[in-house]
Amino acid sequence: MSSRSTLSRKPLGLIAVAIALAVIGVLFSGGPEAAPAPALEVDQLSIDLPARAKTTDSFEIAVAGADPGENVEVLVDAGYDRRKFSAVAGDKSTTITVPPMTYAGSGVTLVTAHSGRKVGRASLEIDPGVAVSPLDLYLGPRTVIADADHFSMLVSVPKDNLGNPVSNGTSVSYLVTRPSEATEESARETEGLLSHLVVYSSTVTGRTRLAAESGTATGPERSFLEVAGVPSSFTIEPVDPLPPADGSALVRLRSDRLTDEFDNELPDGTAVFLDASGATGIRRLRTVTIDAVAEFVLEVPDQPGSVTIVANASGTMSEPNTLQFASAVDELPIETSAHEDGTLVSIGRVISARQNYVPDGTVATLSIGDDVYEVPLELGQAEVVVPQTQGQVTVDVLGTSESEPLQ
Amino acid sequence: MTEESDRTSIASSIPVSKRRFILRAGLATVIGSFGLVILLAMSQLLAEVSESGETNDVFTEAAELPPSLIDAVVWLPDNEQSPRPLEPLTRTDVAATWLRAWAQIAIVAETGETEGIDIYFSNSAREAILASVEGWQDLPVHQIGHELYLSFYSEDGQVIGLTATKANLLRTEIVGDQKEYFNAQESYEAVLILEDGNWRVQHWVRRSATGRWPSGPLPSATDGIKEGLAGPTITLFEADSSDRHGEHEADDAELLTNELETDDLATDSASGDDLGVDLAILEAELEAVVASGERSVRLDLDSELFDSEPIADKDLALLEGFLDLAAQNGLSVVPSFFHGETPHLPSRWDADVRRLESFVAVLAGHEAVALYELAHKPDLAVGDGVDTRLVDAWISHIGHAVHEFDSSTPMLITWSNREVAGNAKLYADLVAFGYPDPSLDHPEIVGTFTVDEVPHVIVKSTESAGELPDATVPFMTRPLVRLAVVAVLGIGFIFALFFVSRKLLSVVVARRKRSGS
CATH class of the missing domain: 3.20.20 (TIM Barrel)
Structure with a gap:
């Protein structure tokens, strides 16, 4: 029994010792850290390479200064594209051939070589190729006013077959075809990777088309619309004879032809606003032009009087036009008679200016002193009992009034 | 006689005590080797965490554009001949795009993830970067500051010509098996296009590059050193x-x-x-x-x-x-x-x-x-x-x-x-x-x-x-001392496992004996 106890304590003790050693080891060792690397030997590798190369060229990099037999690593950093090369150093210098580029990466290309702790850096200029189709063309604005003052702009970013922007100073030719089919040619050089042409509008509306060309490269057509600008003065008149002021008839109002100072018609869809004030109160109507004409439909007032109309198209106001609306009521008979609850007022039949009953629903307003009653007419008549028996009742229908003493 | 009966007869020909020893030794060797591997792996892991791992974490955070980096963009006066003045909010957007585009390059280099490239690059720039992911890996570029100049802004506000007159970058290089940094000052011409409401780099072309390795002496002062x-x-x-x-x-x-x-x-x-x-x-x-x-x-x-x-x-x-x-x-x-x-x-x-x-x-x-x-x-x-x-x-x-x-x-x-x-x-x-x-x-x-x-x-x-x-050099940080500590730990671990297995086996044998009797 006692020997079994001794056996079980031995491994436990050893385990404890092992764990303690492990903890101490982890605390103090911190892992197999590498010894500090020697200092860099800056510029101890010399790099010989051409000052310039084309993207389509391969070029050679000669690295000297590496210890013979040592590996020489070279990183060619062309902006986006990074390529790594390696070779074993020879007795004199190590030559690495960099193949032509397969992706964009013109401009200053950095070459870093290292061997052991020796490093060297150099650079060369990679020239882009000539422009290829299609040219990247950006046009805007797409709509300009045809007043020979506003302009659009065509921006061209020519690039070579790998996608590199072409060299600054590359000429780009532009052809502008006006709506009249007249053409204008001009040329601009690229600067800051792009070229741009400012195209001023003419004084004739229509579509102006643009094309660009650089060497043999061309691009898609771009175009913009030249449209009329602010209209010159215009008027607005009723289309039909004015109906009487019955509060329900509609009257059409129409502008004359809306054109700019160069007699260009305003494009369809130009918003025009009409302000009507007077017997109608104050109203604002909106419409859009069709064939350079704006047309409004105005509800006539419910009482006779004048209405002044003014239209506004792109900030240009029409001359004010005052419309006179006549009374819509031709006859307004009323009678009063005694009633057990007061006085019975009989209205009608009310005959309109067109010799028919006024429209059903037309409101007759009864005024007795400070008391006001409203009653709709049906078939041009209505009856109403008012509690008053003294005084006078005044009945108003569509601005026409008649009075009668109460019974 | 079958094959199984052959194996049984061979096994029974070996004495029981010898069989126990072989079993224990084999078990201890397997477990001990496994433990040693774990110990070494832990040591290696500790070393890695204290080196590149933590550094990469820090740089990935830096790709989230801290305010200090946004402040590190300086705008030179715009080109007066530019067709359109740059709106203040657009300027902010363009600066952010420029910074984030570079940050995406760093993310590609550190993680290999290219999802963000589509957001900040278009056209041939995008294609070239996506084709060069392998070349960027492990060689991230970190931003220090930029000096920008607006050379062109199109009338309709969809094309910008940008010149980074100074792009101060910290480029990572691997020299031998050591990561080194190169403090680079470069300049770029770029074209940015407004697409889907986002500015994207369509092209950038490096126009100059200088810099220095952070090694050796800093520039000396012209004044003498005051002593005492x-x-x-x-x-x-x-x-x-x-x-x-x-x-x-x-x-x-x-x-x-x-x-x-x-x-x-x-x-x-x-x-x-x-x-x-x-x-x-x-x-x-x-x-x-x-x-x-x-x-x-x-x-x-x-x-x-x-x-x-x-x-x-x-x-x-x-x-x-x-x-x-x-x-x-x-x-x-x-x-x-x-x-x-x-x-x-x-x-x-x-x-x-x-x-x-x-x-x-x-x-x-x-x-x-x-x-x-x-x-x-x-x-x-x-x-x-x-x-x-x-x-x-x-x-x-x-x-x-x-x-x-x-x-x-x-x-x-x-x-x-x-x-x-x-x-x-x-x-x-x-x-x-x-x-x-x-x-x-x-x-x-x-x-x-x-x-x-x-x-x-x-x-x-x-x-x-x-x-x-x-x-x-402190005693415990010497490489040989560390190696010795790891070796002692490994050996101790093997012995501990050996005795544990021996104890377990003795318990099993004792139980079998009791059940047999």
Whole structure:
């Protein structure tokens, strides 16, 4: 029994010792850290390479200064594209051939070589190729006013077959075809990777088309619309004879032809606003032009009087036009008679200016002193009992009034 | 006879005790080997975590555009011939696109993830980057600052011609098996296109590239090195911010007792001084330094008093007032710009340089200033997301910046100890390190100062700075010692497992015997 106890304590003790050693080891060792690397030997590798190369060229990099037999690593950093090369150093210098580029990466290309702790850096200029189709063309604005003052702009970013922007100073030719089919040619050089042409509008509306060309490269057509600008003065008149002021008839109002100072018609869809004030109160109507004409439909007032109309198209106001609306009521008979609850007022039949009953629903307003009653007419008549028996009742229908003493 | 019966007869021909031993030995060997592998793997993991892993984490965070990096974009006056003026919000968008495009490159390099490329690049730029992912991997580029110039903005606001007249970048290179950094200053021409409401880089073309490796000497100062410097450290802060500096003041109290009673100077804003501090108290403290026989003070500028960005004029005026007082008392001042504990990530470097520019504008040419301490124990940041090469690159960056602002005042780098100082790949005019015996008479020692009760010596740097006298390596950090510890642990582990398995087997055999009987 006692020997079994001794056996079980031995491994436990050893385990404890092992764990303690492990903890101490982890605390103090911190892992197999590498010894500090020697200092860099800056510029101890010399790099010989051409000052310039084309993207389509391969070029050679000669690295000297590496210890013979040592590996020489070279990183060619062309902006986006990074390529790594390696070779074993020879007795004199190590030559690495960099193949032509397969992706964009013109401009200053950095070459870093290292061997052991020796490093060297150099650079060369990679020239882009000539422009290829299609040219990247950006046009805007797409709509300009045809007043020979506003302009659009065509921006061209020519690039070579790998996608590199072409060299600054590359000429780009532009052809502008006006709506009249007249053409204008001009040329601009690229600067800051792009070229741009400012195209001023003419004084004739229509579509102006643009094309660009650089060497043999061309691009898609771009175009913009030249449209009329602010209209010159215009008027607005009723289309039909004015109906009487019955509060329900509609009257059409129409502008004359809306054109700019160069007699260009305003494009369809130009918003025009009409302000009507007077017997109608104050109203604002909106419409859009069709064939350079704006047309409004105005509800006539419910009482006779004048209405002044003014239209506004792109900030240009029409001359004010005052419309006179006549009374819509031709006859307004009323009678009063005694009633057990007061006085019975009989209205009608009310005959309109067109010799028919006024429209059903037309409101007759009864005024007795400070008391006001409203009653709709049906078939041009209505009856109403008012509690008053003294005084006078005044009945108003569509601005026409008649009075009668109460019974 | 079947095959199974053959095996049974062979097994039964081996004695039981021998079979037990073979079983135990085999089991112990397998488990021991497994344990050793785990131990070594853990050691390796620890080493990796303290090196590249943490560094990569830090840089990935940097790709999230911290405010300091946004402030690191400087716009030159726009091209007056540009067809359209750049709207303020568009300028912000364009700057963010430029920064984020570079950040995406860093993400590709660090993680290989290319999802963000579509967001910030288009056309041939996008194609070229996606085709070059392998070339970027493990070679991230980190941004320090950019100087941008608007060369073109199209009338309709969809095309921008941008020139990065300065793109300050920290490029990663692998030299041998070591990661190194190259502090690059490059310039680019670029075209940005507005697509789907986002600005994207359609092209960028590098137009120039210069830079330096953060290794070797920083530019030397034109002024001579003032010798015989000795004195305590002083930190300036406002007394009315006692809550904010509570912990700091507790340390001060100890220093006031144990050192020269001048390690920190609290000033009373209630005195009504325009600066919010009482220069009379400072003067009294400086007189105390002189009375104690000291000839210089080290002025810690990495204090909360100068935290604002840009540094407030009143705080710089306080600094100038302090320098004047020091000069009146015949004391030399060693301004110290940065503590070592701060991880100075590349996104902060431009802000660091702006801070230095503010300081040096006051310090340069002042008769009291003896030298600049660029950084105090920057090696302490190593392991906290930063490796030694990054620290060197940062010091190189700020060292060249300070030299550009003031080329006459010598510069000093202080390291934690002689071993670190000896291993430094980058050195300024002077090097300092903690030294147990400041009275050591060494011909290269030009001065001493005390920080947190620890004496430090200042030594002239030379190219042989790696051979500082008596540079010792702590016993437990020697590679052979570490190897021996790992070996002992492994062997101990095997023995422990051996005895455990033996115990288990004996228990099993005993039970079988009991059940058999």
